Amino acid sequence: MRLLWLRNDLRLDDHAGWQALADYQGKTAAVYILPAHWQKTDAAGLHRLGAAKAAYLQQALADLSARLAPFPLTLLQGEPVELLLAWHQQQPFELVTHVAQAPEEAGWLARLCDAGVKVQTFEAQPLFEPEQVAPLLEKFPASFTGFRKKVEKFPAWSVPAPQAAADLGRLQAANCPLTTGFDWPAMPGAPVHPAWQGGETAAQGWLKHYLFERRALAHYKTSRNDLAGRYFSSHLSAALAWSCLSSRTVWHQILEYEQQWGSDEHSYWLRFELLWREYFHWSLRVHGSQLFAAGGLTGKAGLGVFNPEYWQAWCEARTGWPMIDAGLKELMATGFCSNRLRQNLASCFIHELGLDWRLGARFFEQYLVDFDVASNWGNWAYIAGAGHDPRQGRRFNPHRQWRQYDPGLTHLHQWLPELGTVTLKQVEAHQRGERLLDYSAPLLPLEC
Ligand SMILES: Cc1cc2nc3c(=O)[nH]c(=O)nc-3n(C[C@H](O)[C@H](O)[C@H](O)COP(=O)(O)OP(=O)(O)OC[C@H]3O[C@@H](n4cnc5c(N)ncnc54)[C@H](O)[C@@H]3O)c2cc1C
Known part of the structure; x- marks a missing residue:
């Protein structure tokens, strides 16, 4: 059998x-x-x-x-x-x-x-076959750019035709001799985004809609850093994480799109992001359990401590920083938040609250509908300065970030409606420690 x-x-x-x-x-x-x-x-x-x-x-x-x-x-x-x-x-x-x-x-x-x-x-899961990347795995590129420049020169590879129904029809089924019940946790209602409808059928439909019906790829590079909306980025991450779509299929559909509408910086950039995913995947293959150690790939002593008060507030989306609490609320309610928000959440967790980055990675692991072990732990390590290209870690300035990416506070109003029509200036002042808003005091003044 x-x-x-x-x-x-x-x-x-x-x-x-x-x-x-x-x-x-x-x-x-x-x-x-x-x-x-x-x-x-x-x-x-x-x-x-x-x-x-x-x-x-x-x-x-x-x-x-x-x-x-x-x-x-x-x-x-x-x-x-x-x-x-x-x-x-x-x-x-x-x-x-x-x-x-x-x-x-x-x-x-x-x-x-x-x-x-x-x-x-x-x-x-990966775009590339092990034989293709074998020379890279021997001395794994320390930076994404080093990896990308090499793999972008690889010849194109093919995707097998859809699984023939006839092949499946030939299968002779064996019965399973075991029985176990299936105990699912309480489920939310309908998914809030069409891309969070699980499964291959829905994923194929969403990919077609995103690329060819809506043609949202036409603005990908300029909108991908937004915090809220349905089409600012591809929302393909869950389908890729559970591999309801292969990354090769997505790549080829982007090439198909480029055939029809022409290639530009937007279509290139979506492929660029798929290469980030690929980089983290092969990195995990090479580095294995080292990624999960306190010092990550750097091998240095652990970073961060455990502070029960900060941790409790984080888990309840009650840091007193409305920008961050709104992101946590979205993540916990829907299983998703944008890349820009993820970066800011991770940066505040690590660099403002001083908590152990690995606890943050596990928090995301619980909630993310698109949890992908290599991308999640790879990104957390990167922001902590414990991953590739460590430098000092990546510390984000949320005030500057919101001024650039959501000055109208669309995301904040959506997830913290109780704040009413507050302005960016008021939120920044509150986060710096001036109690301007009728909202929890910040755990620490956000001095940036
Ligand atoms: C702290 C942190 C944790 C993260 N955890 C995960 C995770 O568990 N699973 C996950 O798929 N992504 C993770 N990401 C990467 C990124 O945030 C998501 O892939 C992206 O927000 C998903 O939305 P999208 O599909 O619309 O992305 P798009 O911008 O449309 O990108 C297309 C695809 O490229 C890949 N991709 C994009 N950015 C990255 C990146 N920085 N690293 C790796 N792959 C990327 C994803 O497969 C994504 O679906 C994390 C990022 C950070 C900063």
Whole structure:
């Protein structure tokens, strides 16, 4: 028997795992396992499955089941290795699954191999094949620019045609001998953004809408730093994180767009951002568990401390800095906030409050609907000065940032309506410690 273990590769198209099942002569099955520990709360009060993230995952699995039918998608919940070994004991199989991104998954695959399971892996997340980037991995570029300049010279690569329904129709399904219930956390209502409708079908629809119907890419480079709105950036991150769309598919659709409408700085810049993602992905492959250490890739002593008062206020979106609290409220309610907000949240967490950047990364991990281990931890380390190109870390000046990116306070009014029609000057003064607003006092005066 051949078993496909899906993790964050919840799609049919451009997926070598389905091809491996279609090529197999005997019985086959496909399984998604929700790790039980994602729902366990740790000492800091965090877990790994915030409500918006869970909703996306549940919808993505439902969509995949529907696309696969009548071939069944088995859903299990528990400790992945224990469940797979229990299944293997009752019904031996060879396992097909995508390459581990993070050390935790690498550990799972190693335990399965040690227990005698034959494991075959394939790539599902990156743009490039390992052979293409192999020379870079030997001496990994210390900066994104060094990486980008090399990979931009690679020849174009192809995307396989959509998975043929006929291939799936040939699959002979094996029944799963195990049963476990599925215990989803409480879900929010309908997603607030169409891009947060989970699954391959919705992701394909959103990509088409964003690029070809709305043609929002036409202003990407100028709008991508905005804080609020539906089309300021692509909102493709969740589809990419759960790999409901392959990054190769997105890349090729951008090339298709360029064929139709011409290439310009905007279309180039979206590909540029996909290369940032690629950089963090390969960096994690190279550096492994080092990224999660207190000093990150620098190997230096830990940065930041634990301050329970600041941490509590952060978790309740009550820092007394309205710009930051609005971003936290959006993140916790929807599972998303813009890149510009993420940078400012991380900068305040690390450089103003002096908290350990790794706690901030775990906070994002719980909530982000697009949580991607390499991009999240890579960006947090970068801002902390514990990642690539460390210098002094990246400290952002929120006042200057809002003057540039949201002087009309559109985002703040949306997420803190109780403040009424305040001006940027009033908010800045309050954040500096002058109690001008009927709002919590700042934890610290924001002296910038
Ligand atoms: C502290 C912090 C944490 C982050 N955590 C995540 C995360 O867990 N998952 C995640 O996908 N992105 C993360 N990002 C990167 C970025 O903020 C999001 O990818 C982006 O905001 C998602 O919106 P979008 O799809 O509209 O992006 P767009 O601007 O439309 O970009 C297109 C795609 O490029 C990729 N991309 C863009 N910027 C980056 C970047 N800086 N690093 C890596 N990839 C990028 C994403 O896949 C994104 O979907 C983080 C950034 C910061 C500063």
